[in-house]
Amino acid sequence: MADELRELVKERRQTLGLSYQGLANAATVAAPAAAVSTGWLHRLETGEPVIAPSGPTLAALAAGLRLDAVRLREAAAAQFFGVRLPWAASGEAAEVAELVESLPERQRRALIDLIRIMAKDV
Structure with missing residues (x-):
């Protein structure tokens, strides 16, 4: 266990x-x-x-x-x-999600926008 x-x-x-x-x-x-x-x-x-x-x-x-x-x-x-959950194998996704949730709304939106821009370049 x-x-x-x-x-x-x-x-x-x-x-x-x-x-x-x-x-x-x-x-x-x-x-x-x-x-x-x-x-x-x-x-x-x-x-x-x-x-x-x-x-x-x-x-x-x-x-x-x-x-x-x-x-x-x-x-x-x-x-x-x-x-x-498959995405939780390393624990990194859950940690990132928790950190993002702890940010002030303005910073959270900016970070999400940045991730969307970076994901388009992949």
Whole structure:
């Protein structure tokens, strides 16, 4: 079993400076119906067996981690079910998409325009 979700959650939680409790609280505030437990987070990050998260749990976790829910769903699908999108093999496309989304709108549009121009020259 791959560790895509485990690594993504652990890295992002640490980047945000959140404890397990802090992340669980942030996820619960974002989606009260989908509680994320500190025990589940700990087991996930330490590689212990965990039950695959539900869609609502992943959405809550994405909100708590301030990540796109699609990215978390893809990581969960890869880790728990071995499902990988062909473009995500290197992880670069997902990283580029996340970086583009983090740009201010004006810069994002300029970058997309540049990519379109460069793609025409290929």
